[in-house]
Structure formats: C-alpha cells, structure tokens
Amino acid sequence: MLSNSLEKIKFTIPSCREIIYVRQFQNPSFYQAIGILLLKLIARFVRNKSISSNLCASLQELKNETINYRPLYEEYVTYYFKLIDFTSKNDNEVAALQAINALIPIGDFLQWVSAAIKAILITINKDKDYIISGLENNENFYENRITLFTSLTSKLKIAIKLYYFDKEPDQFYPNKIGAYPFMHILYNEVNSNGLNFNTFIEIYTDELHKLETSNLISIIQLQTDPFSYSNGNFVRVIKDSDVTISALLLDKILTEIIKINNELPLNILQRIQGLAEKCEDVAKLPSLDRILRKKSTENLETSIKCGVCSEFKMMKEFPSSKCRSCNVCIECRLDSLNQCKLCYKNFNRDEKEYFKNFKN
Numbered sequence: 001m002l003s004n005s006l007e008k009i010k011f012t013i014p015s016c017r018e019i020i021y022v023r024q025f026q027n028p029s030f031y032q033a034i035g036i037l038l039l040k041l042i043a044r045f046v047r048n049k050s051i052s053s054n055l056c057a058s059l060q061e062l063k064n065e066t067i068n069y070r071p072l073y074e075e076y077v078t079y080y081f082k083l084i085d086f087t088s089k090n091d092n093e094v095a096a097l098q099a100i101n102a103l104i105p106i107g108d109f110l111q112w113v114s115a116a117i118k119a120i121l122i123t124i125n126k127d128k129d130y131i132i133s134g135l136e137n138n139e140n141f142y143e144n145r146i147t148l149f150t151s152l153t154s155k156l157k158i159a160i161k162l163y164y165f166d167k168e169p170d171q172f173y174p175n176k177i178g179a180y181p182f183m184h185i186l187y188n189e190v191n192s193n194g195l196n197f198n199t200f201i202e203i204y205t206d207e208l209h210k211l212e213t214s215n216l217i218s219i220i221q222l223q224t225d226p227f228s229y230s231n232g233n234f235v236r237v238i239k240d241s242d243v244t245i246s247a248l249l250l251d252k253i254l255t256e257i258i259k260i261n262n263e264l265p266l267n268i269l270q271r272i273q274g275l276a277e278k279c280e281d282v283a284k285l286p287s288l289d290r291i292l293r294k295k296s297t298e299n300l301e302t303s304i305k306c307g308v309c310s311e312f313k314m315m316k317e318f319p320s321s322k323c324r325s326c327n328v329c330i331e332c333r334l335d336s337l338n339q340c341k342l343c344y345k346n347f348n349r350d351e352k353e354y355f356k357n358f359k360n
Contacts, residue, residue, distance in 0.1 A: 006105045008204065011194070013165050013186070021204035022186065022195070023104075028114060029199040030141040031121075033185055034152070035080065035113035036100065037202060041158060041181040042087045043096035044211060044227060048219055051228075055181055056088050058156045066123040073119035080116035097212045124151045142187060142198065146172075158183055159229035163203060165190040173229055179252075182229040184208065220253060254287035264291050270312050273305060308332035308341050319358045321351065330358050 011022040025032035038059070045051040063081050067074045083103075090096035103109050118135060125131040131147055134140035141148065149160050149172040159173035159180040165188050173180060186201040195201065204212075205226050211217055222228065254272065257264060264272070269291065276283040305312050306329040317329050326342040333355045339346050347355075 006110075008101075013163065015165065015167055016163055016169065018205045019163070019186070019203045020206055021209055023202040023204075024196055024199065025201070026110060027199065028118075028138040028141070029196070029201070030148075031114035031117040031138075032110045033200040033202055034121075035110075035117040036104065037183050037185060038117075038156075039083060039087050039100050040097060041183060042084060043090065043093050043100060045181060045222060046088065046090050046093050046096055047215075048222060051181060052088055054157065056084060059084055062120055062123060062155070066119050069123045069126060070119040073115055076112050076115035077119055079112050083113075092215060093211060094213065094215045101212070121148065121151075124155050141200070142189070145170075145187070153180075160185065161226075161229070162187060164188075165193060165195070171229070179223055179228050182227060184226060220256065223252060250282070251285045251287045254285065254291075258287060258291060273312065306332055319355055321345075321347075330355065333358075 006023065006025065008021045008023045010020065012019050025036075042052055042055055045055070059081070063077060066077050070077075087096050087100065090099070118138075122132055122135050125135070125147065128147065131144055134144050145162065149162060149170075152158065153160055153172045153174055157174055157178075157180060159171065160183045161169050161171050163169045163184070163186040165186070167189075184203050184205070186203045188195040188197060188199055188201060191197045207217070207226050211227070217227075254264065254268075257268070263269075272282065272285075272288055276285075276288060282288065304315055304318060304327055306318075307327045309329065309332055311329070313329050317331075318327060319330050319333060321328075321333075321340070326340055328340065328342060332341065335341075337347065337352045337355060
C-alpha cells in the first residue's frame, strides 16, 4: 500500500501511461480532491487574468448562494473563498501551486476545504434530492459521478477528465463551444493495486508536474492540453501531417502574432488563407478577418487571392476599379480588358488605358 501522507508519489496506471505521479486524499476523498484541484486551476492561470478572473467569478457567484442555502457551512465556505482570493492574487503559478501543496498536510486544512466543497456541491445540485442525500451522507460519489461532474462543468465553466485505473477516461465539459480550464482526477475502481480503493486521487502528467516546478511554460501552451480543453472544431495546420489544433486556439495564436508584429508574416498569412478555402471555421476566424480588412498606413504588403486565377499575389498587383468588391490581379484584368470576369461590369476607354499602363 502506498503512503497516506498526502505527498506526491511516483505512480502510473495501465489506462494512461502519461500519468507519472499521484496524490491520495483522506476520505471523503471526493470533496478534498475537488477542492484542491479547483484551487490549482486558479493557480495555473494566474498569468492569464482573463481565464483566472472568469473562473473566480463563476465561483464567487456561488458564495452567497451556498451560504444562504447551507448557513451552517458559512465559516467553511468563507475560509475557502479566502483561499481562492489569496491564490488568484499571486502572479506566479509555481509559487501559487507550491503554496497550495504546502497547506495540504497542515492541521484541519483538508477538513475545512472538504466541508466547503460539500456545501457548494449540495447547492449546485439542490434540485436533485437523490444527489443531496448522497452528498449529505458522504456516499455514492462514483454512482452519481456523471451528474456531479456535469453540474460542476456547467456551473464553473471548466472541463474535467476522469481517469480510471483499468479503463478509458470519461470527459465532461460545457455544451457551449470554447476553451476551458482542464481538471484531471483519478478514481481508483480496482482493489489491491497499491492505491486506496474507491477513492478520488490527484494525478500529474509530465506537463502538469513541470508547471509546479517551473514557469517556463508559455501562456499559449497553457491554452492547450493538458492545461486547457477545447470542444471546438479542429483543423489540420501542417500540410501532409496529423498535427491538428482547435480553430479557437488558432485564432488566439494568430491574434498574439498580430499584436507583436502588427501583421501576419506573409508565409503564415498565405498558409492560413489556404486553410480558409477548405475550412469554414478558419475562414470565420476573427483574427484572419481583422488582418485582411486592415489597411496598413505603412504600405505593408499583404497577400491577396485573385478571384479569377486563384493565385495569391501582393497587393500592389491589384489595380483599383469601380467594381471594388472584385479582387482581380493585373494579369487577369489585361486578359479581359472589356469586361470584369467576376461581376461582368463593362470597362470604359479610360479604365482600359489605366489597366494597360498599370505596371508602367
């Protein structure tokens, strides 16, 4: 049997070899694991104030509701929300995560966290008598796991991956398409494997472990698995490969590049425009729309696709015309001087002369 000292211990499971460490909790392990992992989700995103603030706001909405619904738990709930506030104000995720780990073995810390989470879960599920009965009696966590985890993801706007020792994991996430902070938790359904039977356990993959020891992981990396979960559509971003990325994350990456460079490098823009031709999700990316609509005041050259020959060419190769919505390069204009091949507008003599002399 592994140690019950609440320390992080090296361990892996057959169903998921990327798990390298576990931390077991005392019973009721469900409340303790959820309480600690929620604090760690906040700590994980302290450099991304948008995600951290959204998660804290979702939790704060529950504070008064929980205290009003279960007033006997007010002291515990108030204590837990002080922990949330303390964690969210830290600007370094490593320090924030290590502070949580340091608190775990101290005195009645886990008992207070457990009581607060119990009250919060009862409040979230107050319209389900059979769920409340199990929560009140600290039982049936596994039997009610689908309802419990679904209610958490819906209320807090997070995603949860529930691992098992001997079978494939379950995933829970909000119905709305988006990217969500990703909680990882193990339920041990197997006896005599060295883990406490029928308990919920904190797990670490290599990436999750690195985050508690180094803040070299970028903000963009924090928006990918295993730190974040996206239920949006995925697109292949590298030709002839199996590398995929969510359209939502692709938009965020492009936005960051634009912020730094004030534009998209030509090779990236051409690649994204090619993807946009094949994928509606890419074509609708706000970042792509912004960069294509942007009129540079510094004469920065942007690649545009000709509506006739379908080739990507520099902006300077597109003469202006009265059919302004038609993107037609000079070669295609010269190939049809009398009429636009897209909108069939007839050109007058002056326009024809303008096209003839465009490159001179």
